[in-house]
Amino acid sequence: MNKKTIRIHGEQTEKGWTCPVCGSSDIIGHGKQHNIDHHRRFKCEDCGKTFNEKIGTIFYHKKMPRDTIITIIYLFLTGYPASNMPPLVQVTEKSIRNLLREVVGRFEKYEEFISDPDDYAPKVIEIDEIYIKIQGSREFYGWLAYDPENKYLIDFVVGKRDDETLEELFKKLEGYKGKVGLVLIDAYIGYVKFVEKYLADGEEKPLTGVINKSEYSETEGFVTYALFSGKRESIEAKISSLGLGKKITTALIECLNSQIRDLCNYIRRRSKRIPRLLSWGEKAVSCFKFMHNYLKAHLTLSGKSSKNWITVPVTPCMKAGICDHQISLIEILNFRFIAPTPK
Ligand SMILES: [Zn+2]
Incomplete structure (x- = not known):
């Protein structure tokens, strides 16, 4: 698998953090975020930009707590209607739909990132x-x-x-x-x-x-x-x-x-x-597709115990040679996408 090599700013490398704006590695600690999850903050000594450790992930600049974000996404992936979520997670439907829109975009971007057209062709x-x-x-x-x-x-x-x-x-x-x-x-x-x-x-x-x-x-x-x-x-x-x-x-x-x-x-x-609008039906299918291909071990592809429990999980993407491991929901939510490149 050829993982595309891209320059990711705002990333924590072995050498430390790089600035999401200018790419500088001259980064200093800048206290903690005053949000519920207390993310560590950083400041770029070159351009003055401040950012926190969640930069590039789905959790960056969200007012909702991490657990609420995960719950909403998990519920949607398992077929729970977004319109029924507000009382359950105490978030407005608008915020829920904004988050889910972002998640669908993230899944699509991730697929683009991970899959190389040369790696896979269906027989x-x-x-x-x-x-x-x-x-x-x-x-x-x-x-x-x-x-x-x-x-x-x-x-x-x-x-x-x-x-x-x-x-x-x-x-x-x-x-x-x-x-x-x-x-x-x-x-x-x-x-x-x-x-x-x-x-x-x-x-x-x-x-x-x-x-x-x-x-x-x-x-x-x-x-x-x-x-x-x-x-x-x-x-x-x-x-x-x-x-x-x-x-x-x-x-x-x-x-x-x-x-x-x-x-x-x-x-x-x-x-x-779920879908009052076709676009939400499409999003539901899109999420299902992502879950089916990347997240969920396939019963007929995986190793199983005598009780038919999955012991060696294999996802369709692993079988197809697109991805080398079973991806977890947290992994994709925490994945850091390219931050703005320096001007
Ligand atoms: Zn900078």
Whole structure:
């Protein structure tokens, strides 16, 4: 993994702190913050800037105590509606939403920071519809791109169930053009042109299996065919070679889709009362994606005891080679992002 080398100011290095404004290492102690957590303060001898030890983290310049911040984020990650939080944490809904907005931004920035496009390309992309219910019975759809080999949620889009929304997802997958060995889609007609446009490398089109999940027969399994003059057998062979099963049967579909389905049910369940606005539904999915990929050990990837408890945690990101360890929520909240560079 190539961790990008960036210059981080306001960081505590082995040599001590550096100034977030001018980068100077001429830093002296400056007492303690008069906030509830009493953060240590520092002053730059060169430019006079003062800052505290939480600079660059989610806890910097927050009036809320650290425990409240963690509680709000944890509740949101586990599906608790932001609108129900104020009496519980004694913070206004506005402050809660401001914090959560910042957290979603932080997750996205962290992903950008940690993942190198050269490190990862999915061998298989499965694309499935997601369905999000918004307050007031407005329904929104979206699509998920999923890597069944690594159980990694590649990306998602939320919007209308139309080609425009679907194309947004394919645009996000364009970086994998020519690298994907197999694409699995359902019978929605819009996929074909986008697979060609965004994933095919010239004349080289990825093997693409269409699995019609609404038609199933005892003898044939799901109605399946290959696009771009491929053969059904070649798709089954590819699936088998990737260790994802042997045939396009119920078992395989279960294997490929149980994760997505669980995830969608989860999103549906947890988003039912959260989003008054679509943007909050999107934030909920975004947080879920981050939690699923980075924070939560995956049961089928991890080492387990005889009681099926996870003993060696492995997250989808670890399996995909994007991240070398299971990330904790505290780690990401404490992560110091680049402070302003000196002028
Ligand atoms: Zn300075």
